[in-house]
Amino acid sequence: MRVIRLLTLTLAFGAMLASAPGSAWAQGSLTGLVTDAASGRPLSSAQVFIEGSGLGGLTNASGRYLIVNVPAGQHTLRATLIGFNNVDQMVTVSDGSATSSDFSMSQAALALDGIVVTGTAGQARRREVGNQIAQVNIADVPEAVTGVAQLLENRVVGARIQFSSGNSGSGADIRLRGNSSTALSNQPLIYIDGMRAKSEPSSSQNGAEDPYSPLNDLNPDDIDRIEVVKGPAATTLYGAEAAAGVIQIFTKRGGNGAPQWTAETQQGYSYFRPFGTDEVPYMWLDQVFRKGHRQRYSMSVRGGTDDIGYFVSGAWNDNVGAVETDGEQKMNVRANVTFSPTEDLMLQFNNTFARTDLTQAQMGNSVTSIMMSAIRGPKNYMAGKRDQETLRLLLHGEEYRNTITRATTGLTINYTPGADFTHRLTVGYDYSQDDHFNAQDYCWLCPIGIMSNFSDYMLEGEGRRGMSQNAIWSLDYTGTLGIDLGWLNDGLRSTVAFGMQGVENEIENTEMVGRNYPGPGEYTLSSAATKQYMTQNRLRVITGGFFAQNMFALDDKYFITAGLRVDGNSAFGESLGFELYPKLSGSYVLSDEAFFPEGFGEIKLRAAYGFAGRSPGAFDKVRTWSPVGFNFNEQAFYPQNLGNPDLGPERTREYEYGMDGSWFDGRFSAEVTYYHQLTTDALFRVASSQTMGGWSKQLENVGEFENKGWEVGTNTTIINGQNFGWDLGLGLSTNYSKVLSLGGAAQFGVGEYGWVIEGQPVPVIYAKRIMNADNLEDAVYSSGNAIYGPANPTHIYSMNTSIRLPLGLQVSARGEYLKGAWISNYFEAGATGRTIAHPKCYDAYRKVDPNWTSGTLGSTTGPQWPGSRPADMYAWEEGQCFGMATYSYANSESDFAELRDLTLSVPISNLLPGMFTFSDRTDLTISGRNVAFWTHKNLITGHPEQNENSVGTTSSGEFRHDMVKGIDETLPPVSYWTVAMRMIF
Numbered sequence: 001m002r003v004i005r006l007l008t009l010t011l012a013f014g015a016m017l018a019s020a021p022g023s024a025w026a027q028g029s030l031t032g033l034v035t036d037a038a039s040g041r042p043l044s045s046a047q048v049f050i051e052g053s054g055l056g057g058l059t060n061a062s063g064r065y066l067i068v069n070v071p072a073g074q075h076t077l078r079a080t081l082i083g084f085n086n087v088d089q090m091v092t093v094s095d096g097s098a099t100s101s102d103f104s105m106s107q108a109a110l111a112l113d114g115i116v117v118t119g120t121a122g123q124a125r126r127r128e129v130g131n132q133i134a135q136v137n138i139a140d141v142p143e144a145v146t147g148v149a150q151l152l153e154n155r156v157v158g159a160r161i162q163f164s165s166g167n168s169g170s171g172a173d174i175r176l177r178g179n180s181s182t183a184l185s186n187q188p189l190i191y192i193d194g195m196r197a198k199s200e201p202s203s204s205q206n207g208a209e210d211p212y213s214p215l216n217d218l219n220p221d222d223i224d225r226i227e228v229v230k231g232p233a234a235t236t237l238y239g240a241e242a243a244a245g246v247i248q249i250f251t252k253r254g255g256n257g258a259p260q261w262t263a264e265t266q267q268g269y270s271y272f273r274p275f276g277t278d279e280v281p282y283m284w285l286d287q288v289f290r291k292g293h294r295q296r297y298s299m300s301v302r303g304g305t306d307d308i309g310y311f312v313s314g315a316w317n318d319n320v321g322a323v324e325t326d327g328e329q330k331m332n333v334r335a336n337v338t339f340s341p342t343e344d345l346m347l348q349f350n351n352t353f354a355r356t357d358l359t360q361a362q363m364g365n366s367v368t369s370i371m372m373s374a375i376r377g378p379k380n381y382m383a384g385k386r387d388q389e390t391l392r393l394l395l396h397g398e399e400y401r402n403t404i405t406r407a408t409t410g411l412t413i414n415y416t417p418g419a420d421f422t423h424r425l426t427v428g429y430d431y432s433q434d435d436h437f438n439a440q441d442y443c444w445l446c447p448i449g450i451m452s453n454f455s456d457y458m459l460e461g462e463g464r465r466g467m468s469q470n471a472i473w474s475l476d477y478t479g480t481l482g483i484d485l486g487w488l489n490d491g492l493r494s495t496v497a498f499g500m501q502g503v504e505n506e507i508e509n510t511e512m513v514g515r516n517y518p519g520p521g522e523y524t525l526s527s528a529a530t531k532q533y534m535t536q537n538r539l540r541v542i543t544g545g546f547f548a549q550n551m552f553a554l555d556d557k558y559f560i561t562a563g564l565r566v567d568g569n570s571a572f573g574e575s576l577g578f579e580l581y582p583k584l585s586g587s588y589v590l591s592d593e594a595f596f597p598e599g600f601g602e603i604k605l606r607a608a609y610g611f612a613g614r615s616p617g618a619f620d621k622v623r624t625w626s627p628v629g630f631n632f633n634e635q636a637f638y639p640q641n642l643g644n645p646d647l648g649p650e651r652t653r654e655y656e657y658g659m660d661g662s663w664f665d666g667r668f669s670a671e672v673t674y675y676h677q678l679t680t681d682a683l684f685r686v687a688s689s690q691t692m693g694g695w696s697k698q699l700e701n702v703g704e705f706e707n708k709g710w711e712v713g714t715n716t717t718i719i720n721g722q723n724f725g726w727d728l729g730l731g732l733s734t735n736y737s738k739v740l741s742l743g744g745a746a747q748f749g750v751g752e753y754g755w756v757i758e759g760q761p762v763p764v765i766y767a768k769r770i771m772n773a774d775n776l777e778d779a780v781y782s783s784g785n786a787i788y789g790p791a792n793p794t795h796i797y798s799m800n801t802s803i804r805l806p807l808g809l810q811v812s813a814r815g816e817y818l819k820g821a822w823i824s825n826y827f828e829a830g831a832t833g834r835t836i837a838h839p840k841c842y843d844a845y846r847k848v849d850p851n852w853t854s855g856t857l858g859s860t861t862g863p864q865w866p867g868s869r870p871a872d873m874y875a876w877e878e879g880q881c882f883g884m885a886t887y888s889y890a891n892s893e894s895d896f897a898e899l900r901d902l903t904l905s906v907p908i909s910n911l912l913p914g915m916f917t918f919s920d921r922t923d924l925t926i927s928g929r930n931v932a933f934w935t936h937k938n939l940i941t942g943h944p945e946q947n948e949n950s951v952g953t954t955s956s957g958e959f960r961h962d963m964v965k966g967i968d969e970t971l972p973p974v975s976y977w978t979v980a981m982r983m984i985f
Contacts, residue, residue, distance in 0.1 A: 027070065028093040031066045032065060032103065033063050033103075034059045034065065034103045035102070043063050045058055045139065050070065050076065055067055055069065055256075055306070058256065074090060074091070075091055082135075082137050084105040089101055089103070112589065113125050127557075127587060127604060128553065128559045129585070131606065131610075133227055133229055134159075144927045144980035148226075154900050155800075157713040157731040164970075166272060167326055167363070167971055167974075168321045168358060169356065173187075173965075178707045178737050179707070182684070184617070187244060189246045194248075196476075197428075198432055202470075222332070224253070231245060231612075232581075232653060233585070233608035233610040234610070236583035236611060239501070239565045239567040239612065240543060240615045241614060243651075253348070254338055256309070259303035261300070262299065264296075264981065265981055266296040266297075266978050268979060269294065270292035270319070270976035280854075284386050284858065285371070296318075297315065299314055308340075310338070311337075312334065316331055317330040321361075324361070324392065325396060331355050332352070333353045334352040348414070350411075350412070352406075355404070357403050358401060362395075370394045370395060371969040374386050374391065383450065384859075386857055386858070389447075400436075402436045407431050412426045428472075428475075429472070431469075431472075432469070433469050436465075438462075442459075442517050442521070458515050461515070463514045463523065463524075465525055466511040468508070470506070473504040474502065474503045477501075483496065491556070492554050493552070495553070499546065506539070507539050509535075509536070509537045511534065513532035517529070539619065540570070541571055544567070544569075545566055548563065557588065557590075564581070565581040583611070588606070600663065601666075602661065603659065604659070604660045604661070605659055606658050606659070610654060611652065612651075612652055617699075622641065623641060624641040650681050651680050652679045654678075657674050668714070670714045672712050677707040677708065679706070683703070684743060684748070687746070702744055703742055704739075704741040705741075706737065713730070715727065715728070725802075727801065734795050734796075735793070751962055751963065752791075754791045754964030757787075761790035761791070764788070764790055766786070768782055769781075770889055772875045773938075774875070776875075779885065781885060793819060793820050797819070798815070799815050800813065808910045812901070814899075815900055816898060818894070818896060822891055822894060823965065823966060825891065825941075826890065828880075828941055829880075832890070835861075835882075835883045839941060840881070845881065848870060892936065896944045897934045903926065905924075906923065907924075909922050909923075919985040922984075942967040946971065
């Protein structure tokens with residue numbers, strides 16, 4: 001309550017200042033219009049200010065600005081906007097009059113003077129940075145955005161954003177330049193407004209076997225931009241936890257000017273595309289599918305004075321899923337306040353609260369899963385039934401719901417005692433709680449004749465309650481000092497940076513299960529006759545480090561940066577001490593040379609070298625015992641983790657080389673990067689001696705593997721007219737990984753037939769195989785496990801395009817093609833392995849018996865193997881459809897293409913200027929997501945993103961996404977269309 005009162009008073013005080021009359025010395029004002037030089041469209045949120053005065057403001061939705069209380073005389077007026085070149089104009093202000101000054105801004109292809117923060121000490125201009133930094137500006141996103149991960153998808157070359165289910169609330173799994181670890185998480189670190197935030201999924205898998213991503217808690221309308229750095233060459237200053245990369249999210253702030261309100265409503269529907277065969281397109285689940293309704297409402301206001309700025313927002317989502325019982329409701333509230341009590345001091349308060357309520361359908365490898373029951377049909381656990389009554393009973397008779405609560409608060413203090421001396425201190429707190437509940441009604445399967453316990457079905461009912469809590473405290477300080485070294489060499493300058501970081505991460509998980517209720521009704525866990533079990537897991541990890549860095553700049557075109565991070569972590573072994581992470585980078589703005597042809601464009605060359613790490617789990621270094629019971633009431637301890645006092649972090653070294661260029665007046669730009677990562681001291685499990693008491697395999701720093709590849713991105717303005725334009729963006733990223741050494745450890749599996757094997761990709765699909773699967777000949781089976789190929793794509797192609805039409809209309813599209821990976825398909829093998837007739841095999845059955853029919857709801861059993869292969873039958877059909885090559889043989893290429901987005905943007909204000917007179921600007925957007933897809937010919941049913949994305953754990957209990965994804969008995973990606981209307985006034 002104190003926080004709310006403080007925010008209320010702050011905002012009220014800011015509003016009073018905003019409405020205060022002008023001072024006596026005010027002599028005039030400045031006003032004008034800021035537009036895009038290419039299209040003529042007004043530019044909102046551009047910063048227009050008088051240099052050296054502190055006077056300025058933001059343009060509104062119509063591109064107009066107003067600056068009051070301007071002293072009479074001549075001034076330099078500057079307009080800036082991310083993604084555009086700065087523009088300066090000389091203006092003369094007269095006593096008591098309004099002076100008009102318009103700006104026409106051209107888009108900056110490279111924006112070498114643009115400011116970036118992530119991976120740098122403090123902040124830096126792009127021309128000074130020797131590594132690649134990807135940036136997503138929300139103002140450039142045309143579609144109606146519903147989530148943060150969606151903003152990143154297909155916009156950052158070298159990043160794979162994978163959604164694994166069509167359930168509401170499905171979380172994204174993010175990989176930057178492949179896998180950086182086999183034992184620990186591969187998720188990048190997440191920062192929000194400079195403070196460390198939760199990046200790992202929640203422990204609650206719910207019935208959907210799909211963990212909730214912390215990115216889902218953020219309101220995309222609150223975001224100003226996102227910066228992504230992908231590897232240790234760029235993340236050195238983040239130390240022992242940053243080998244997988246860093247994503248930093250910057251939310252919107254207030255500005256100088258009158259309140260600017262933004263209101264938006266979204267309405268839409270969701271649906272599933274066919275994921276089966278032509279005969280059975282929805283694998284019998286269309287009986288419980290529906291057109292889901294999606295709706296979203298949001299509103300925000302931003303404004304302020306010279307001293308106080310504010311941004312306040314709220315949003316409400318209500319999504320009815322495309323399968324019965326599935327749904328999501330979410331509320332977001334944010335208040336960001338900026339206060340500058342003096343010219344050299346600025347305070348930023350960032351606060352947000354979110355609550356999400358999820359209900360999901362039971363999925364995965366569970367006997368009460370609707371997907372398992374539909375796929376396995378005649379041999380399922382529901383008396384062989386897959387009719388609508390049975391599927392609806394499974395959905396409505398068992399309840400799965402989650403409540404996720406998230407609150408973050410942060411304070412950033414910027415102190416600038418001199419132009420070349422700055423200090424920034426950020427203190428943050430991120431708290432999340434995931435409360436999940438599963439309830440099976442008393443005798444809920446009795447209507448279909450199931451009258452006894454089996455597997456995870458309890459005749460007399462079961463209740464399951466789980467709670468996961470995560471609290472992260474972070475402290476970050478950075479100081480910079482600029483030194484002019486002109487006395488050594490004209491144009492030579494040094495910028496010294498120094499700082500420290502501290503992070504405390506606490507996780508607590510509990511789960512309670514009760515069984516056997518006296519009869520139908522609503523019960524608590526305490527009403528259960530049998531308290532089945534209760535588990536609790538608590539851990540705390542503390543990381544602390546400090547860094548120093550120096551950048552030398554010569555003539556503002558040659559830059560060299562050297563730095564060192566020193567880290568300690570509570571998970572390190574006692575004998576380890578501190579870890580050192582050095583970095584070295586350089587950039588060269590070739591186009592600034594006198595010999596560079598004028599008008600040829602801009603070119604920047606860059607190179608970076610650095611180290612980062614990944615810390616072990618909280619208890620990996622500790623000797624632990626597992627309590628066990630025997631002889632009824634007796635108890636004992638059994639050896640579990642041996643412990644390792646020398647345990648340390650995995651160390652990843654990376655070097656990258658690249659070039660950024662822009663030609664033809666910015667109409668063509670390109671970024672090219674080559675990277676090579678080498679992970680040493682990789683944590684692999686090593687067997688202990690049998691004489692040491694039967695301990696489990698112990699994590700040791702013994703392994704070594706590499707990732708390398710190219711990243712290429714281009715943007716081309718093919719047509720650039722006043723009323724018509726066409727832009728095209730293309731991207732290609734490659735990733736080749738290899739295990740260089742197991743360090744004495746045995747090769748090991750990491751799930752879904754993924755293995756870590758010396759000399760092979762990290763990981764590789766390794767299982768039994770039909771060696772001649774695509775041939776019209778008798779099947780040839782491998783004598784044991786065989787290598788298929790990498791579990792991750794080796795090539796990712798991306799494309800985005802936008803076409804500007806008269807009256808401001810715009811059509812845009814984004815898509816990607818992933819190639820080179822293999823995937824296991826239990827979605828098929830779960831049935832064919834039990835000789836259940838699967839739609840994949842219907843053609844094969846008819847090759848044996850031309851009169852064979854599938855029967856009602858696929859109830860007919862497939863024909864028996866005739867003893868010899870028909871001439872038109874493929875080897876895979878022989879093996880997989882007649883019970884001779886089951887389960888581990890079901891692996892195929894996972895190449896696929898997806899049209900992620902198709903959007904039409906309509907500026908209603910331009911088309912119907914008199915319709916919404918109360919608003920400065922009104923826009924209508926129609927967007928389709930996951931509109932169309934193509935898969936490899938060998939992937940007959942299922943989708944490569946149809947994964948049982950269950951939460952895995954490290955040996956210490958930290959949560960992470962599964963390293964290898966397989967096609968499982970869960971829902972495929974959902975598609976939806978959304979109509980959004982946004983008004984700014």
